[in-house]
Amino acid sequence: xxxxxxxxxxxxAVLILMLGAWILSxxxxxxxxxxxxxxxxxxxxxxxAWSMGxxxxxxxxxxxxxxxxxxxxxxxxTMRNWGQPEDRRYxxxxxxxxxxxxxxSLFSVFLIQGILLWIISLAPQLAQLSSVPKQLTWLDWVGxxxxxxxxxFEVVGDYQMKRFRDHPANAGKVMDQGLWGxxxxxxxxxxxxxxxxxxxxxxxxxxxxxxxISPLLxxxxxxxxxxxxxxxxDISQRRPEYEKYKREVSAFIPWFRVR
Numbered sequence: 001x002x003x004x005x006x007x008x009x010x011x012x013a014v015l016i017l018m019l020g021a022w023i024l025s026x027x028x029x030x031x032x033x034x035x036x037x038x039x040x041x042x043x044x045x046x047x048x049a050w051s052m053g054x055x056x057x058x059x060x061x062x063x064x065x066x067x068x069x070x071x072x073x074x075x076x077x078t079m080r081n082w083g084q085p086e087d088r089r090y091x092x093x094x095x096x097x098x099x100x101x102x103x104x105s106l107f108s109v110f111l112i113q114g115i116l117l118w119i120i121s122l123a124p125q126l127a128q129l130s131s132v133p134k135q136l137t138w139l140d141w142v143g144x145x146x147x148x149x150x151x152x153f154e155v156v157g158d159y160q161m162k163r164f165r166d167h168p169a170n171a172g173k174v175m176d177q178g179l180w181g182x183x184x185x186x187x188x189x190x191x192x193x194x195x196x197x198x199x200x201x202x203x204x205x206x207x208x209x210x211x212x213i214s215p216l217l218x219x220x221x222x223x224x225x226x227x228x229x230x231x232x233x234d235i236s237q238r239r240p241e242y243e244k245y246k247r248e249v250s251a252f253i254p255w256f257r258v259r
Contacts, residue, residue, distance in 0.1 A: 003129055006052045010045045010125065011118045017041055018114035022106050031090040031101075032081050034109050039073035041117045042066050046124060054131035058140060062124045062201060065147055069154075069194055076158055089230070116217070120195065123202040123214035130205035143200030150193025153179060153254075157186030174245045182254040184245065185231070188222045189252050195219070223252060 001009070021037040046066035053059045081087070086094070090109070094101045160178040164170050179186035195215040202211045221227060228251055236242045248258050 001052055006049065006129060007122075007125060009052070010048050010121075011115075013048055014041045014045055014118050015111060015114045017044055018110040019106075022110040025105065025110070026102060030081075030086045031094070031105050031109050032087040034113055035081065035087070036074055036078045038113060038117060039070035039077070041070075041114060042121055042124075043070040043074075045118065045121045046070075046128070049125045049128040053129045056128075056131060056134055057136060058130075058201065058204070059128035061136070061140070061144070062127050062198065065144070065198065066121075066124055069147075069151060072155065080162075116221070120214050120218050123195070123199040123211035126207040126211045127198070127202040127205055130207055132206065133204065137204045139204035140201050143197045143203070145197070146200055147194050147197030150190045150195075150197055153190030153193060154187045155190075157190060161187070172239060174239055174241050176245055176249065179254070181249065181257055183250050183252060185222075185228055185252060186254070188227045189254065192219045192222055192252075228252060 018034070018037060018041065021033050025031050025033040043066055046063040050059050050063040085091070090105075093105070093108070097104045157179045160180060161175055164175045164177070183189050192215070195218045199211055199215045202208065202214075223229065232242075232246070232251075236246075
């Protein structure tokens with residue numbers, strides 16, 4: 001198969017996955033099902049690319065890295081949302097769309113996420129589908145290191161926030177300890193770093209810079225669309241002390257606290 005046919009096959013597969021997620025959301029009455037399937041979409045693409053590619057050690061490495069990251073994210077989000085009301089973002093959309101929401105959500109939530117994750121996964125796909133170089137290079141190891149740092153930030157940040165929220169005494173308070181004392185969004189910063197790491201691995205192949213869209217798109221989404229900007233849109237109204245936290249702690253890239 002040609003490179004284009006493999007990429008289009010992966011796009012078709014992930015859209016079918018998101019279609020299944022949409023059907024599940026109708027059954028459960030919760031559009032936040034899409035958040036759980038986000039990570040699984042990347043895992044699906046990674047192993048499809050591995051199965052149709054040249055089978056290099058780099059291809060297997062990338063598939064494993066995507067799987068570790070994607071499965072961890074799937075279980076984290078699924079467990080976080082289990083038994084909880086629908087996320088307020090989707091509730092607001094449901095109220096705006098009314099009776100049309102059931103079919104509007106197919107395009108505005110599920111299929112658009114499928115297309116976005118396919119574009120973001122361009123770097124790992126190109127890294128997996130290149131037959132050269134067959135052996136790992138120094139760029140692969142640098143990319144692996146960057147991926148590992150990002151993964152640690154994401155895992156530790158989520159764990160620290162979960163412990164904070166699980167303590168009844170912290171209800172309504174602002175989490176500003178651990179990694180959250182250096183960046184207001186260590187999990188988002190970590191996720192961005194994961195994709196920059198995968199892009200660096202892709203740089204070891206002839207395709208290289210063609211995949212720059214991957215880390216750039218996920219970073220823009222995390223900073224300006226579905227991440228920092230959306231989360232902080234009205235949080236100060238619900239937690240007044242968050243304004244002080246914003247003045248003292250970096251929004252994204254970890255840095256020392258300003259007192």
